Amino acid sequence: MTDNSFKYTDLTDKQLRELLLSDDETFAPYADAAREIVMSSLGGMCYMRGLIETHNGCVKDCLYCGIRRSNSAVARYSLSDDEIVETVVNTVGAGYGSIVLQGGEQRGEAFVGRVERLLRRIASECGNKAPAVTLSFGEQSLESYRRWRSAGAHRYLLRIESSRESLYRSIHPDNELHSHARRVEALYDLRKADFQVGTGVMIGLPGQTTDDLVADLRFMRDMDIDMCGMGPYLEHKETPLYARAGELLPANERLRLSLRMITLLRLLMPTINIAATTALQAIDPDARTTALRMGANVMMPNITPMSVKAEYKLYENKPLGENSLTASLTEGVTRAGLTPVFGGKGTSRHYLDRLALGADTPSLSAMNFEV
Ligand code: SAH
Numbered sequence: 001m002t003d004n005s006f007k008y009t010d011l012t013d014k015q016l017r018e019l020l021l022s023d024d025e026t027f028a029p030y031a032d033a034a035r036e037i038v039m040s041s042l043g044g045m046c047y048m049r050g051l052i053e054t055h056n057g058c059v060k061d062c063l064y065c066g067i068r069r070s071n072s073a074v075a076r077y078s079l080s081d082d083e084i085v086e087t088v089v090n091t092v093g094a095g096y097g098s099i100v101l102q103g104g105e106q107r108g109e110a111f112v113g114r115v116e117r118l119l120r121r122i123a124s125e126c127g128n129k130a131p132a133v134t135l136s137f138g139e140q141s142l143e144s145y146r147r148w149r150s151a152g153a154h155r156y157l158l159r160i161e162s163s164r165e166s167l168y169r170s171i172h173p174d175n176e177l178h179s180h181a182r183r184v185e186a187l188y189d190l191r192k193a194d195f196q197v198g199t200g201v202m203i204g205l206p207g208q209t210t211d212d213l214v215a216d217l218r219f220m221r222d223m224d225i226d227m228c229g230m231g232p233y234l235e236h237k238e239t240p241l242y243a244r245a246g247e248l249l250p251a252n253e254r255l256r257l258s259l260r261m262i263t264l265l266r267l268l269m270p271t272i273n274i275a276a277t278t279a280l281q282a283i284d285p286d287a288r289t290t291a292l293r294m295g296a297n298v299m300m301p302n303i304t305p306m307s308v309k310a311e312y313k314l315y316e317n318k319p320l321g322e323n324s325l326t327a328s329l330t331e332g333v334t335r336a337g338l339t340p341v342f343g344g345k346g347t348s349r350h351y352l353d354r355l356a357l358g359a360d361t362p363s364l365s366a367m368n369f370e371v
Contacts, residue, residue, distance in 0.1 A: 008033060011267060030263055033267060034262070049298065052087055053308070059104070079305065099132075101137070104138070134153070134157060158187060159201060213261060227275070230265075233315075262276075282315065
């Protein structure tokens, strides 16, 4: 890799595999290169987005997730429209230009129509300070995605969880509601609906191989995504996947691999937005800062009202203490050498370039996620 014509964006699967497995000394220059991309090409900015977990009811039964439908130990909640709007207005008042609404998957017109009205209300109540809105409400029809887009949402996060169909199947119930093909199709639908599209995976899943992680990186690149949120898989005792906890890598190894995935994705896709996710912080309080040093450029402070925050528990050790909108968080960002950016929409340069080039939806045939 000393050839002058070498470009990080051309890293092969073989090289990615070697780098995931390499010792820290071999990997260090790659982490430095990822940091350099954020510092130079992306202006050293860290986009801040306020994350509201709107409800924890879910129609899905994912084997790893604490809010899965069958977990009867969860106290289900749903914030009212008023509570959500009030939280958004306060967040915008604190200077934020970007928010994320996330919740369990719900289907049907009652939910789709409600989100649509909520988006319009946010836009009208915030007036000329209306924030960019990212949604993360699971798989929906193309028509529903289009309605939400027209009502003012800009971005959508839908993790593929694992790009390998076989691994995906092993962490989900085997039925129509949990189809890998349908999830991939939903990602295409989001592109068709003109969203900035984010996806991501869990790292350190039982049964996951290094080749699976390489396939995940390739999937994100082939999908030409605009944003990524990925992090370590974390156990939750009241889920079926907990039975396989004995197969897991130690938590610090899962963290190390997750940070490497962030670096490698940054090298492959220099202009996308990559989040320093909460799951990283669940393993090590300082891991989000480390992620920002290794290629991430987005932070999503959790601004869910304290009264319900603990009930949105996807995994154990969820950090609950960060409700201040600015101070403690900006400390971690500035320590990483980045400038926290609260105002503005924080659109990924990748998306802007994609629009300028008039790039079409990537074709399914160009994908190799089954390799
Ligand atoms: N209903 C939305 C939001 C799901 S929760 C959707 O379907 O997209 C957001 C993410 O949390 C999931 O996509 C998953 O990757 C992650 N997650 C869930 N359980 C987890 C666990 N036990 N460990 C780590 N991440 C988990």
